Amino acid sequence: MDARVSRRSFLATGLVAGGVLVVGFGLDGPGRPGRAVAQSIPDADRFLGKSLAPDMVDSMLAVQRDGSVTVFVGRVDVGTGARIALRQIVGEELDVAPERIAMIEGDTALTPNQGGTGGSYGVARGGVQLRRAAATARQALLEMGAQRLGRPAGDLEVADGVVRGKDGNGSVSYGELIGDRAFNLKVDAAAPMKSPDRFRFIGKSLPRPDVPEKVTGHHRYLHDLTLPGMLHARVIHPPAFGASLVSVDEASIAGIGGARVVRIQSFLAVVTEREWDAVRAARALKAQWSAGTGLGDHSKEFEAMRAAPVVRDQEIAKRGDLAALSAPPAGTRTLAATYRWPMQTHGSIGPSCSVADVRADRVTVWSSSQNVHGFQGTCARMLGVERDRVRVIYMDGAGSYGANGADDAAAEAALLSKAVGRPVRVQWSRQQEHGLDPKGPAQLLELRGAVDKDGDIAAWETQAWLPISTANLPNIPLVSLDAAGIPQTQGRATGLIYQNVDPPYAMPNLNAVVHWVADAPLRTSPLRAPGKIANTFAVESFTDEMAALARVDPLEFRLRRLSNPRGIEVLKRVAARMSWQPRPSPRPVSRGAVLTGRGLAYVHYKHEETIVAMGMEVAVERATGRIRVTRVVAAQDCGLMINPDCVQAQLEGNILQTLSRALHEEVIYDGDRVTTVDWASYPILTFPEVPKLELEVIQRLDQPPLGAGEAASTPVGAALANAVFDATGVRLRTVPFRPDRVKAALAGRS
Amino acid sequence: MAKLTLKVNGTSREFESDDPDTPLLYVLRGDLGLTGTHFGCGLAQCGACTVLVGGRAVRSCIAPASSVVGQDVVTIEGLGSPERPDPVQAAFIAEQAAQCGYCTAGMVMSARAILAQTPRPTEQQVREGLAGNLCRCGSHTRVIRAVLRAAAATPRAR
Numbered sequence: 001m002d003a004r005v006s007r008r009s010f011l012a013t014g015l016v017a018g019g020v021l022v023v024g025f026g027l028d029g030p031g032r033p034g035r036a037v038a039q040s041i042p043d044a045d046r047f048l049g050k051s052l053a054p055d056m057v058d059s060m061l062a063v064q065r066d067g068s069v070t071v072f073v074g075r076v077d078v079g080t081g082a083r084i085a086l087r088q089i090v091g092e093e094l095d096v097a098p099e100r101i102a103m104i105e106g107d108t109a110l111t112p113n114q115g116g117t118g119g120s121y122g123v124a125r126g127g128v129q130l131r132r133a134a135a136t137a138r139q140a141l142l143e144m145g146a147q148r149l150g151r152p153a154g155d156l157e158v159a160d161g162v163v164r165g166k167d168g169n170g171s172v173s174y175g176e177l178i179g180d181r182a183f184n185l186k187v188d189a190a191a192p193m194k195s196p197d198r199f200r201f202i203g204k205s206l207p208r209p210d211v212p213e214k215v216t217g218h219h220r221y222l223h224d225l226t227l228p229g230m231l232h233a234r235v236i237h238p239p240a241f242g243a244s245l246v247s248v249d250e251a252s253i254a255g256i257g258g259a260r261v262v263r264i265q266s267f268l269a270v271v272t273e274r275e276w277d278a279v280r281a282a283r284a285l286k287a288q289w290s291a292g293t294g295l296g297d298h299s300k301e302f303e304a305m306r307a308a309p310v311v312r313d314q315e316i317a318k319r320g321d322l323a324a325l326s327a328p329p330a331g332t333r334t335l336a337a338t339y340r341w342p343m344q345t346h347g348s349i350g351p352s353c354s355v356a357d358v359r360a361d362r363v364t365v366w367s368s369s370q371n372v373h374g375f376q377g378t379c380a381r382m383l384g385v386e387r388d389r390v391r392v393i394y395m396d397g398a399g400s401y402g403a404n405g406a407d408d409a410a411a412e413a414a415l416l417s418k419a420v421g422r423p424v425r426v427q428w429s430r431q432q433e434h435g436l437d438p439k440g441p442a443q444l445l446e447l448r449g450a451v452d453k454d455g456d457i458a459a460w461e462t463q464a465w466l467p468i469s470t471a472n473l474p475n476i477p478l479v480s481l482d483a484a485g486i487p488q489t490q491g492r493a494t495g496l497i498y499q500n501v502d503p504p505y506a507m508p509n510l511n512a513v514v515h516w517v518a519d520a521p522l523r524t525s526p527l528r529a530p531g532k533i534a535n536t537f538a539v540e541s542f543t544d545e546m547a548a549l550a551r552v553d554p555l556e557f558r559l560r561r562l563s564n565p566r567g568i569e570v571l572k573r574v575a576a577r578m579s580w581q582p583r584p585s586p587r588p589v590s591r592g593a594v595l596t597g598r599g600l601a602y603v604h605y606k607h608e609e610t611i612v613a614m615g616m617e618v619a620v621e622r623a624t625g626r627i628r629v630t631r632v633v634a635a636q637d638c639g640l641m642i643n644p645d646c647v648q649a650q651l652e653g654n655i656l657q658t659l660s661r662a663l664h665e666e667v668i669y670d671g672d673r674v675t676t677v678d679w680a681s682y683p684i685l686t687f688p689e690v691p692k693l694e695l696e697v698i699q700r701l702d703q704p705p706l707g708a709g710e711a712a713s714t715p716v717g718a719a720l721a722n723a724v725f726d727a728t729g730v731r732l733r734t735v736p737f738r739p740d741r742v743k744a745a746l747a748g749r750s
Numbered sequence: 751m752a753k754l755t756l757k758v759n760g761t762s763r764e765f766e767s768d769d770p771d772t773p774l775l776y777v778l779r780g781d782l783g784l785t786g787t788h789f790g791c792g793l794a795q796c797g798a799c800t801v802l803v804g805g806r807a808v809r810s811c812i813a814p815a816s817s818v819v820g821q822d823v824v825t826i827e828g829l830g831s832p833e834r835p836d837p838v839q840a841a842f843i844a845e846q847a848a849q850c851g852y853c854t855a856g857m858v859m860s861a862r863a864i865l866a867q868t869p870r871p872t873e874q875q876v877r878e879g880l881a882g883n884l885c886r887c888g889s890h891t892r893v894i895r896a897v898l899r900a901a902a903a904t905p906r907a908r
Contacts, residue, residue: 079850079887207846214851215842215858216835217786217826224785257768276776279792280769349790349798349886350852398790399850399887430791645846649889653849656888679795679884687880690890 041070041102044110050182052112057140057183059112060133061090065179067161069094069101074114074373075126076106076394077210078401080709081646082122084208088201088642089127092194093134094141094174095158098201099209106372106394116371118402118495118526120609120707123642127705135191137183144177196701203701205645210396222368222395223353223427230355230423232275233416234282235480236268237436240292240672245483252286261285262419267484269416271424279429292672296521302340305444305465308517316462317502320509324450324458331453335549336446337542340734341534341717342666343442343520345676346527347684350398351433352405356413357423358383363390365414368397369406378407378475379414382486401657402495403476403525405437411478415486431677438476439667440527441467441494441520443534445501447542455550457561459509462501462539466531467524468516469494476525494524496606497531500714503539504604505561521669529710532605533658533717537735540601540718544585545731553582554722558602566637566698570613571602573635573696578615585726595620596630597727601715610638610711614655616691618723625743627724629659629691636696636712639703647697650708655693658716660685664736754819758782759828767815774818775799775810778825786826786855790884797883800856800863801825807863826855829862838862841900842893849887857883861897870901 047070051058062070071090077083083105087098104110106117114126138158145163146153149170157166164171196202213219238244245266253259253270257277262269270281296304328334355366363383369375372392380387392410400406409426416424428436444465450458470491481488502512547557555575562568574580578598587597600615617631632655641647664683668676676682721732730745751766756777765781773792778784778801787810790798794809801810802824830836835843838861848854857880864871864879871879876897885893 079848207843210851211846211848212832212835212839212843214848214854215839216830216832217784217855218832219851220785221788221852223788224779274776275780276769276772279776347886348852349796349850349884350788351790396850398852401886427789430793430795649846649849649892652891653888656890657886678793679791680793684884684886685890686884687877687890687894690877690894693891 041104044104044107047110050110054112054114054129055186057133057136057185057187060130061137063174063178065175067096067100067173067175067179069096071101071103071130072111073103073105073126073130074111075117075122076370078117078370079399080122080650081208081643082126083210084206085123085642085646086127086130088204088206089131090134091201092199093131093138095200096161098206100161107391108373108376109391113373116374118370120709120711122709123705124609124707127642129187131193132189132191133187135193136185136188139188139191140183140185141174141177145172148172148177199701202640202642203644203699205643208646219396221350222355222366222397223350225355225366225395226425227355227357227423230425231271231273231420232278233269233271233413233424233426234278235412235426236270236282236285236287237432237479238266238292238483239289241295242293243289243291246288246290249286253281253284256281256284260420262416264415264419264484267415267480269412271416271420275427294671295669295673298669301442301521302444305442305517308465308519310515311468311518312516314498314514314516316498316512316514318511322459322461322509322511324452324509325448325461328450329452332450332458333549334448334450335545336448337545337731337733339445339447339534339538339541341443341537342735343522344440344527344661344665345434345667345682346401346404346437346440347682348398348400348404348433351428351430352409352437353397353425353427354406354410354413355423355425356410356417358414358417361389363414365390365392365410366395367392367406367410368395368400369410370400370403374475375407375410378411378478381474382411382481382488383414383418401528402440402530403438405433407476408436408478408480412480415480415484434677434682435674436479438523438525440530441497441524443497443531445535445538447538449542449546451546451550455552457505457507457546460503460507460511462512464498464501464514464535465517466497466514467492467494467520468518476523492520492524493526495526495530499606500532500535500539500603503543504567504602504607505543505558506563507561522667522674528657529713532710532714533661536601536603536714537717537721540603540715541721541731541733544599544718544722544725548585548725551584554585554600555580556582564604564611567602567604567611569698570611570635570637574600574613574615574633577633577694577696580615585722586729587726589729593622595622595727597723597725599719599722599724599726601718601722603711603714605711605714609706610636610708612636612712612715614712614715614719616719616723618720618727620724620727620742622746625739625741625746627663627720627737627742629689629720631692631694633694634696634712635698636708637698637700638708638711639700639706641697641699642705644697644699647708648695651695651697651712652693654710654712655716656685656690658713659691659720662717662720662735662737664738666736754816756815756819756823757821758784758823759825770816771814772816773811774801774813774815774823777815778810784825784827788852788855790853790856795884796853797856797860798853800859800883802859802863805863805866807860826858829858837903838865838897838900841896841903844899845892845896847889847892847896849889853883853885857885857893861900864897865901865904869904871897873898
């Protein structure tokens with residue numbers, strides 16, 4: 001292939017108006033580093049060689065001669081609004097309008113390694129780092145301006161990209177002071193930051209720059225990237241877990257558009273010039289596979305977890321003792337309950353995709369991974385090349401909510417590009433994404449509690465059985481590396497799934513422990529708010545069970561045990577909006593065909609971040625067991641909101657995605673493979689089911705930002721279960737709350 | 751190789767195919783460079799690939815391109831641009847009705863089909879009309895508002 005494509009012709013096809021994603025492919029001159037970009041500005045590679053050190057101002061921002069600013073961030077915008085929020089932050093500290101700020105995300109050659117995108121830390125950590133860098137830059141500009149203007153820095157201010165005298169005399173632009181040159185400055189954590197009363201951009205719901213392109217089909221997704229000479233590939237994964245490839249009949253695809261088979265041990269793929277031919281060839285290809293090594297019995301998954309050898313116990317919280325449970329005094333009542341949250345998929349609407357271009361001297365991979373720096377290392381290891389020879393460039397994919405199949409597809413594209421000597425695009429099918437993406441693990445929690453004669457919580461115990469993350473695991477093991485016989489460290493990643501197993505309420509006697517078990521039936525990876533959705537489901541459901549046992553109103557029961565004023569405020573806001581009538585749950589159960597009720601739940605995310613209270617109203621159909629969620633009311637305090645509308649969008653998304661998970665979702669497998677491999681066998685929430693949302697987001701201009709991407713997902717399961725209990729008197733403790741399950745529970749009660 | 755001609759976004763476009771079953775989606779994206787229409791499932795379950803054929807919403811991932819020869823095909827690119835969005839797109843922008851945005855083109859096309867049939871839909875009609883379009887990010891309430899906003903913004907036909 002001739003890599004010396006016309007830069008102009010390629011840019012012409014990739015160029016999109018409005019400062020959005022532009023795909024460029026630079027000239028490959030002799031002796032020049034690889035120049036291949038897909039970035040938010042057409043000539044991003046002019047920054048190659050810039051600082052990437054996370055403590056340097058230059059690694060995070062640059063000022064051009066024309067006074068415009070470019071921001072470099074390792075954490076990417078996966079649809080959350082970071083693309084505008086981070087511009088607002090930099091614009092605020094530098095006093096430059098956000099539309100004058102370009103942003104380059106997730107490019108291992110251009111952006112600092114800030115760790116993966118996740119944990120609700122895009123703004124809370126990435127944004128705070130950026131704000132300090134911008135504040136440091138402003139100080140430097142003031143000092144440069146002082147020198148240039150011959151006046152003390154204290155007499156100067158910044159305004160709209162210039163340094164000028166506070167008295168209106170003298171002015172010099174940023175472009176004149178630093179344009180296209182490096183600051184060569186360490187980020188000064190003590191650089192003064194703008195006070196909230198002078199905010200121009202922070203706190204405003206500025207529209208996201210990517211939305212117009214996304215709604216007009218002009219936005220370039222990773223899936224839309226083509227390179228000159230690129231081949232399309234489909235990978236044929238083993239039909240049974242652990243099966244190996246015995247033989248392949250290449251003649252079986254002879255008639256299909258020049259399709260070629262690539263085989264590396266049990267890694268099997270077809271490559272073609274045209275995409276549909278790859279789909280056809282993958283379907284037609286005849287191959288013999290050995291029997292698989294087998295998967296466990298899905299119907300016994302939780303029993304197996306409970307019986308599995310415990311690697312170690314981890315004490316999450318301990319105070320007082322559990323005597324009230326082991327030897328309850330007279331008048332003390334005890335309660336025990338088991339909660340089960342099943343394995344679930346990320347469920348990206350667009351299956352994973354990647355394009356890779358592996359050359360003798362360098363490797364470029366385009367990926368929608370939430371951790372391009374992590375994949376840079378993975379790719380270097382798998383190909384046996386130096387890390388700095390690998391460049392991974394983020395492009396938007398479909399929302400991934402953690403680690404979906406993106407890194408698998410990227411590794412496959414790299415393997416194939418190396419094998420065929422051309423750029424290769426790998427696109428997974430729906431069945432591959434549902435079947436093979438690493439899953440959010442199942443979680444099993446057993447709770448015990450005691451309520452004394454005064455209705456106080458005399459003791460609380462949480463025991464959680466969770467699959468353990470492997471320490472220092474370099475990457476989530478990738479399916480096709482095993483198939484291709486490429487060594488990789490085996491192990492498991494799940495995220496910080498132990499958090500929030502302990503209740504947020506004051507009580508004298510508490511013991512919360514995690515029993516770490518060694519394994520899980522399928523590969524796992526972080527899935528939005530890892531672990532904390534299931535843990536909060538258990539803790540907040542059990543809180544409700546304790547309140548019911550004490551015959552106390554569930555709101556009152558919580559408020560009595562909270563002292564954090566911000567926590568009390570969100571609960572009271574929800575109660576006010578719901579016109580909450582104090583009474584114990586359940587309500588007197590009616591004989592009607594449809595039973596209605598209300599419930600609430602509360603979370604202090606990780607016990608130190610965002611606080612959310614959530615109320616729900618439900619209608620349960622007695623005949624069918626179908627739950628209709630009619631109304632969700634929530635109040636959230638995530639500290640400083642850079643862009644309240646983006647925070648609100650995250651709140652909406654957290655609620656609706658987790659309602660989907662609680663009502664419908666469960667990964668099922670037989671002895672060989674996952675059987676929930678499409679949207680019929682793994683249904684998600686649809687438009688007719690979407691409840692009315694009434695949301696309040698609280699602005700705290702003087703507080704640090706705490707993150708909005710995850711917290712509000714965690715109270716959803718319990719708010720729903722508590723509302724169903726209120727309506728029916730039936731306690732749902734196993735997710736998903738499918739109609740058959742609810743119907744059986746209702747029948748069991750009557 | 752058979753030569754086929756499609757009428758896409760008002761223009762006649764030729765492409766070659768040796769498989770009469772080639773889905774419209776692959777022709778749009780691969781042969782015609784119209785990548786705004788997205789692959790989501792290949793099973794007509796998610797709606798990400800929705801285009802209009804003769805004004806009706808069609809899942810391009812399963813509709814053979816050969817089956818729409820002679821009919822008007824409209825894709826997301828045929829409606830408007832970031833600078834000049836059509837009324838539905840403008841309403842989606844006003845409501846900021848997209849997160850990752852991967853499903854959005856299909857939503858917009860379905861919304862166009864709903865409004866073509868029912869210019870003043872109720873909220874319930876919008877929800878039912880979009881029942882076959884899946885969104886994982888949870889933008890649903892904004893999408894519903896956007897469709898209702900677009901309906902309200904369109905002058906009533908006399």
